[in-house]
Amino acid sequence: MTTVERTLGVISLTTLLVSSHYGLGFLLGTAEQAVTGGASGSLYGVAVGLGMIGLALLARFYWQQVEPIWTLLGDRFGWPLKLGSGLMSWISLIGIEAVQIIAVAAILGIAGYPPMPTMISVTVCFCCLSLLPVERASWVVRGLLLVNILVLAAALWRLDHGMAYSTALTTFVPTLEQVPPTASVGVLLSTVLLVLVDMKCQQFVVRSQAAKIAVWSCLLAGLILIALAFLPSALVLAAQTAGVLPESVTGKTVIPFILGWFGGGTRQPWGILAIASLTLPALGLGSNILRIQTKALTDLAGLEQTFYRRLGFTLLNGAFALGIALKGGEIVGLIVCFYAAYLSSVGTPFIAYLLEQTQRLSFSVASVQLSLVTGGVAAISTLGISIFYPDALWFDSPELTILGFSFGVSSFSLLSAYALENRPEWLKLTPEDMS
Numbered sequence: 454m455t456t457v458e459r460t461l462g463v464i465s466l467t468t469l470l471v472s473s474h475y476g477l478g479f480l481l482g483t484a485e486q487a488v489t490g491g492a493s494g495s496l497y498g499v500a501v502g503l504g505m506i507g508l509a510l511l512a513r514f515y516w517q518q519v520e521p522i523w524t525l526l527g528d529r530f531g532w533p534l535k536l537g538s539g540l541m542s543w544i545s546l547i548g549i550e551a552v553q554i555i556a557v558a559a560i561l562g563i564a565g566y567p568p569m570p571t572m573i574s575v576t577v578c579f580c581c582l583s584l585l586p587v588e589r590a591s592w593v594v595r596g597l598l599l600v601n602i603l604v605l606a607a608a609l610w611r612l613d614h615g616m617a618y619s620t621a622l623t624t625f626v627p628t629l630e631q632v633p634p635t636a637s638v639g640v641l642l643s644t645v646l647l648v649l650v651d652m653k654c655q656q657f658v659v660r661s662q663a664a665k666i667a668v669w670s671c672l673l674a675g676l677i678l679i680a681l682a683f684l685p686s687a688l689v690l691a692a693q694t695a696g697v698l699p700e701s702v703t704g705k706t707v708i709p710f711i712l713g714w715f716g717g718g719t720r721q722p723w724g725i726l727a728i729a730s731l732t733l734p735a736l737g738l739g740s741n742i743l744r745i746q747t748k749a750l751t752d753l754a755g756l757e758q759t760f761y762r763r764l765g766f767t768l769l770n771g772a773f774a775l776g777i778a779l780k781g782g783e784i785v786g787l788i789v790c791f792y793a794a795y796l797s798s799v800g801t802p803f804i805a806y807l808l809e810q811t812q813r814l815s816f817s818v819a820s821v822q823l824s825l826v827t828g829g830v831a832a833i834s835t836l837g838i839s840i841f842y843p844d845a846l847w848f849d850s851p852e853l854t855i856l857g858f859s860f861g862v863s864s865f866s867l868l869s870a871y872a873l874e875n876r877p878e879w880l881k882l883t884p885e886d887m888s
Contacts, residue, residue: 459660459661459662459663460662461660462666464595467674470657470658471598472594472597475598475678475681475737475738476553476739477552477557477560477734478553479497479498479501479681480708481560481707482705483497484689484708487707490631491621491628491686492628492629492686495683497644498682502682503641504646504649506675508649508671511649516659516664521652521655521745522650523536523539533822533826535752536753538799538802539749539753541799541832544791544795546742547774549791550774551777554576554739554774557571558571559705560709560728563710564713569779572778575735576771576774576778577771579743580767582739582740583744583747584760584767585740594736597736598733600730604727604731605684605688607715608715609687609688611715612692613695620690621686633850639793639852640852642856643792643793643853646796647796650800653745654671656744658671698710712724712728713725743771747767750766790839793859794833795832796856796860797856797859800863801828801863802828816870817870819870821867823867827862827866828859831858831859831862832855835859839852
């Protein structure tokens with residue numbers, strides 16, 4: 454079993470858990486949805502917070518087991534499970550890392566910075582921060598998050614003294630009713646379930662000083678994330694009411710424009726600093742992703758984590774994410790689709806593992822391996838369709854299509870194999886029966 458240093462207290466662990474999801478996808482994606490949907494744009498952030506609260510139910514299990522999901526599944530169901538689940542996690546995290554790079558470049562582009570050098574510089578920063586010890590990184594991330602939240606809160610206060618925040622809270626449910634059910638269910642279900650099996654969080658939970666600290670930190674982080682989910686929406690609502698948003702400003706440029714306005718202009722020194730503060734959460738999330746990606750590759754390769762191996766794998770992962778980022782893309786849609794692909798392929802085998810731990814059901818190695826293969830193929834196929842042929846989706850929600858089809862195929866494979874292996878004796882055929 455892997456040994457880890459259990460040094461994180463409540464404050465440090467809560468900070469790292471918040472930083473695991475409070476990135477530019479969280480901020481810009483929420484604002485992007487709020488431009489047209491009002492307070493309902495906070496749905497993704499609220500779903501992340503609810504998922505984090507739900508993670509408290511699994512925190513003690515993760516803390517006791519220490520090992521990540523791919524190792525747990527591999528030890529019980531064989532090397533194919535370790536390889537498949539580890540690779541699906543790695544692939545999904547590359548997409549999330551690329552989103553952070555894309556968003557930072559888009560933000561700094563408003564202040565006049567060229568995209569290519571910006572993307573390269575951001576990737577280097579991610580790599581450097583990911584190589585820091587976890588405890589030291591938590592202090593850095595804590596400072597970055599605090600600065601970002603203070604700047605956003607100050608901008609909201611200047612717009613309408615924070616009144617839009619209460620408006621966002623009270624109108625969230627009514628505006629959510631106007632969103633197509635398939636879209637809201639797809640985001641909510643995919644995000645909440647993903648947080649439960651997200652190894653970005655697990656890598657910190659296992660480092661807490663005690664299991665109860667892990668539980669309380671998950672609860673606190675969830676409440677903080679829910680509170681933060683309404684901050685971008687409130688900024689958009691306040692800016693729309695104040696009339697400071699021109700019609701040309703839409704999508705992921707809304708929050709950067711508001712912060713530029715708050716600082717006196719996008720080309721003014723204070724405006725540039727205010728816009729730059731928006732990129733700070735991405736440093737924490739981006740470095741967390743690289744850290745768990747490196748852990749995944751060293752585990753799959755059966756290598757010990759020396760500094761030079763960590764450095765090599767970190768640079769490799771950073772290069773892959775940079776390559777995808779250079780192609781561009783959206784924010785929330787891309788994040789949730791990758792979430793759904795990972796969840797739908799790994800979710801069924803992990804549920805089978807948990808059922809065995811409770812001694813309720815026992816599944817054969819072959820049946821669980823079959824569920825991973827079928828779920829993984831279905832997930833990658835539907836992910837590709839959602840990106841290249843979105844008109845072919847069954848629902849008006851790509852993430853719900855990925856999750857529903859892939860999870861359904863994976864679950865059907867597992868249950869069919871289980872039923873076949875445990876069929877009554879009178880249904881079993883012998884070689885003589887076949888002749």
